Amino acid sequence: MTDLILEKRDGAVLTIILNQPERRNPVSDNAVIDALSDALLAADADIDIRCVILTGAGHVFSSGGDLKQMKDGTGLRSDKAVQTRRNYRQGIQRLPILFEGLDIPVIAAVNGPAIGAGCDLALMCDIRIASDAAKFAESFVKLGIVPGDGGAWLLPRIVGFSRACEMALTGEMIDAHTALSHGLVSHVTAAEDLLLKAQEIAAKIAANPPHAVRMTKRLLRSAGRTDLATNLEMAAAMQSLAHATKDNAEAIDAFLEKRDPKFTGE
Known part of the structure; x- marks a missing residue:
């Protein structure tokens, strides 16, 4: 079975790669949440790791939830509403709590679409940079649901209330340059330069005490x-x-x- 995430260490910088490109790198599965949590907590505990870069394999950063699992009830959604609540609290809602508690800086290198929970995963990081192929959508409303993983808390704090409302209430996608103008990301690069830029920023962070x-x-x-x-x-x-x-x-x-x-x- 393919590793759900990959880790690459380069000196004081750890790169974590969501590694299910054939599924568009979903983050709603407990197995992925566990793997990502374990990697981040281990990095946070290691003072020799000075910065983490988070990105996606293939052409997508993360599509968020798996709609097929949502339809057949094998994912977060259950036939019992009380179980659905438990699934969220014991599943994907662990991620925003985890990121909020990390001391180590995390850079999201958004290499492609970051949709729904994938967009929120980028928001959980401390610094976000994007390739010109990246797209962002707080698209829950288009599926008849709400941001269940912290997006409604994170997005207004990053882009402001009005723009957060526009993104979340329309569910429309924005491109990388619009995300830059909104303050959602701090840099936009060519696709081939994305990780180089992330590594440049990480190296500047890692050079400090x-x-x-x-x-x-x-x-x-x-x-x-x-x-x-x-x-x-x-x-x-x-x-x-x-x-x-x-x-x-x-x-x-x-x-x-x-x-x-x-x-x-x-």
Whole structure:
């Protein structure tokens, strides 16, 4: 059986590839959710991995749910409404909770269509870049359902309420350049340059002290749900930890000595 995901390590950067191109890389199956969760949690626990890139095999990032399974009731949908609720909570809803809790930065390299839950998977990441072949659709309404995996929470925070409403209530697809204008992605590249761009950004992140990077990400994530005073208190606590690291001392010494720093994660 083909591995559901592939992992490629290049120094401090881990690339995770959704690997069911023949099925358009669905993410609603528990087996895929388990594999992706295991890979991300392992990367988060390894301080030597400084950044993760998430992409899809083939020409699709992710089609989200499997409509055939939805029709025959073998996926998230059950004949019993209470079981459907449990399927969502114990299945795909684990992903937004997982991503929200990660300290390691995750870059979505959107190589093709990101539809429904596939679009939401990209939204769960910290940075999104797209090839010019990418397309995005918050398309649940077209199937008579709602965003069940966090999209209604994530999308307005990224593109603003009005554009989120337009995307979610029409269900229409947007291209990569429209996504760029909406702020949904930060870069659009030619298809052949997508992973190079992702690796370039990941390398810039990986070049910095890993504890400072992870704590900075945690402050940015928490800022969306806490007030200023709480965020400042978190920043003060984290700053005391950052100042105690050898990497902080190395950064200062390297600056004063006009040389490149060597960060060890200590």
